[in-house]
Amino acid sequence: MILGVVVIVGILLSMVAYFITLYNQLVFLKNEVLKNWSNIDVLLKQRNSELTKLIDSCKIYMEYEKGTLLKITEARNTLVSATENKDLASLGKAESELRAGTRQLFALAENYPNLKADSSFGNLQGRISELEASISDRREFYNESVNLNNIAIEQFPEVIVAQMFGFKDFQLLKFSDEEKQDVDIKKAFS
Amino acid sequence: MFKKRRRAFALKEEYIFYTMLTISLLVMYLPIEFSKRNKKVDFALFNSIYNSWGEWAIKAALVLLGIISFYLAFRILKQYFIINNNPLSKIRSAAQGYVEVEGVQAFLPGKSLCSPLTKTPCTWYAYMVEELSSTGKGSHWVVKESGESSEHFMLVDTTGQCIISPDGADVFTRFYKVWIDPDNKRCTEQLLMPNEHVYVTGVFRTFSSSDINPESAEKNQKVLDLVKQWKQDYARLLQEFDVNKDGNLDKDEWDNVVRAAEKQINGQYPDSSSEDVVTVNIISKEGRKLDEPFIISDLRKKEILMKFHKKFVFYLVIFFVTIVAFCTVKTWYYHTLVKLYGSTPPIRGAFLSEPLSK
Numbered sequence: 001m002i003l004g005v006v007v008i009v010g011i012l013l014s015m016v017a018y019f020i021t022l023y024n025q026l027v028f029l030k031n032e033v034l035k036n037w038s039n040i041d042v043l044l045k046q047r048n049s050e051l052t053k054l055i056d057s058c059k060i061y062m063e064y065e066k067g068t069l070l071k072i073t074e075a076r077n078t079l080v081s082a083t084e085n086k087d088l089a090s091l092g093k094a095e096s097e098l099r100a101g102t103r104q105l106f107a108l109a110e111n112y113p114n115l116k117a118d119s120s121f122g123n124l125q126g127r128i129s130e131l132e133a134s135i136s137d138r139r140e141f142y143n144e145s146v147n148l149n150n151i152a153i154e155q156f157p158e159v160i161v162a163q164m165f166g167f168k169d170f171q172l173l174k175f176s177d178e179e180k181q182d183v184d185i186k187k188a189f190s
Numbered sequence: 191m192f193k194k195r196r197r198a199f200a201l202k203e204e205y206i207f208y209t210m211l212t213i214s215l216l217v218m219y220l221p222i223e224f225s226k227r228n229k230k231v232d233f234a235l236f237n238s239i240y241n242s243w244g245e246w247a248i249k250a251a252l253v254l255l256g257i258i259s260f261y262l263a264f265r266i267l268k269q270y271f272i273i274n275n276n277p278l279s280k281i282r283s284a285a286q287g288y289v290e291v292e293g294v295q296a297f298l299p300g301k302s303l304c305s306p307l308t309k310t311p312c313t314w315y316a317y318m319v320e321e322l323s324s325t326g327k328g329s330h331w332v333v334k335e336s337g338e339s340s341e342h343f344m345l346v347d348t349t350g351q352c353i354i355s356p357d358g359a360d361v362f363t364r365f366y367k368v369w370i371d372p373d374n375k376r377c378t379e380q381l382l383m384p385n386e387h388v389y390v391t392g393v394f395r396t397f398s399s400s401d402i403n404p405e406s407a408e409k410n411q412k413v414l415d416l417v418k419q420w421k422q423d424y425a426r427l428l429q430e431f432d433v434n435k436d437g438n439l440d441k442d443e444w445d446n447v448v449r450a451a452e453k454q455i456n457g458q459y460p461d462s463s464s465e466d467v468v469t470v471n472i473i474s475k476e477g478r479k480l481d482e483p484f485i486i487s488d489l490r491k492k493e494i495l496m497k498f499h500k501k502f503v504f505y506l507v508i509f510f511v512t513i514v515a516f517c518t519v520k521t522w523y524y525h526t527l528v529k530l531y532g533s534t535p536p537i538r539g540a541f542l543s544e545p546l547s548k
Contacts, residue, residue, distance in 0.1 A: 002517055003514065003517040003518060006513050006516065006517050007510070007513055007514065007517075010509065010510055010513045013260070014260075014263075014506065014509070017260070017263075017264045018264075018267070021264055021267050021268055021271065024268065024271075025268075025271040025275065028271065028272065028275060029275050032275065032276070035285075035287075036285075039285040043283075133282060133283070133349075134282060134283035135283075136283075137279075137280045137282060137283035137349070138283050138285070141277055141279060141280075141283070144277035145275075145277055148274075148275050148277065152275070
């Protein structure tokens with residue numbers, strides 16, 4: 001009799017502890033997604049700051065490429081507002097446009113020897129390329145954490161805890177196909 | 191008394207369990223030992239010892255063992271979830287804080303390390319030498335010497351590299367060797383090998399050269415002093431750096447001032463240039479939260495997760511075993527005694543007159 005009661009108490013205790021662990025797991029996943037989003041945000045801000053300097057450097061030499069510079073500036077502004085509003089669809093599109101724009105700008109810079117010779121332009125180019133690589137990595141990392149969160153809240157037994165406490169899924173950050181395309185050098189030079 | 195004994199896949203916290211298990215077994219054995227006369231158990235004496243303090247000592251030990259098992263089971267489950275839910279980072283873009291990275295092990299430039307027993311080149315080792323100690327009743331292995339490396343090593347992935355500080359880590363290795371040496375000592379060695387795969391979870395931090403190099407810190411101070419000196423003659427600063435001629439130095443213009451000061455100071459150091467800012471990535475235990483595991487292993491993530499899962503099940507089972515043992519200690523003890531000492535004890539006294547006879 002006593003043995004039965006103690007074993008049942010032990011089972012109940014284990015179930016409560018398991019439930020708490022599952023709940024904490026979902027809290028952890030949610031916070032990871034938010035943290036990973038902030039980590040992308042930090043890099044986007046750094047890259048925007050570098051881009052401003054890059055555009056200022058280019059303006060001096062590239063008088064005839066105002067269209068490209070304008071395209072980058074517009075994409076950058078869209079990106080800033082999309083980041084502030086956490087609008088992932090617009091952010092992905094603006095990021096793709098911005099990358100295409102900067103790649104075009106770097107390709108066009110080959111036509112301006114004075115610009116190429118400017119050491120600050122070289123430094124900025126290197127820094128922006130580094131930041132873009134890091135943004136890509138962190139986007140991948142963010143998507144991975146979103147994926148883990150979305151799987152966790154749908155699978156059993158976490159789904160019970162998720163529905164009880166209203167844990168929600170997150171949206172993946174996708175970059176459009178434009179970003180995956182190679183730079184059209186001919187078009188850039190025409 | 192309970193010297194640390196390294197197990198192949200034991201977490202640091204698990205030593206509490208092994209210590210408590212040893213204490214529990216000892217407490218269970220004491221009433222038997224105290225009631226022996228001429229190498230045979232005097233059951234009357236045993237009854238009296240058991241009824242005076244034996245039962246409560248055993249039950250207290252079982253309760254403690256149960257609590258520790260329960261705590262370890264759910265702590266390990268939480269760590270399992272943390273590892274499982276943390277995606278792998280690339281060193282190039284790893285955020286500051288708790289991360290998981292995978293790569294290849296390497297020595298730090300100009301450094302190397304050999305294991306103390308087999309003299310194998312390795313990035314990390316742990317070893318133990320035990321001697322057979324014989325007492326009148328039997329023999330057991332006693333730890334004579336043990337230790338582990340705290341030397342830093344490198345983790346290299348496709349995007350970069352970082353230093354691993356193994357101090358305080360739970361290290362799980364594929365290489366685990368036990369052998370008896372010619373002096374009849376039992377030797378155990380665990381190694382992590384260079385150029386082999388390594389998986390690390392820990393706190394990732396990046397330091398710039400100015401944080402770690404005293405010369406860089408000195409340079410930064412000199413740059414600050416020079417800028418302060420230039421600010422005394424603000425008109426001249428404006429003349430040289432106010433590009434847009436608005437009578438003020440905006441952020442970019444101040445950056446140019448600092449850059450010019452850096453250039454001048456760097457000129458005083460013949461072997462350096464303004465481009466030599468070096469950053470160093472380190473993964474260590476510093477800044478880790480209590481529940482976040484700090485693991486270094488040459489196993490794959492899946493294998494580590496499997497180990498954690500098995501440990502969770504193991505401690506949960508132990509928890510239920512202690513519950514059952516707590517409730518049935520009397521019956522169980524009686525049957526063990528009979529099995530161990532052959533004869534059936536006379537049925538008398540408080541201990542043996544209880545439900546056992548049924």
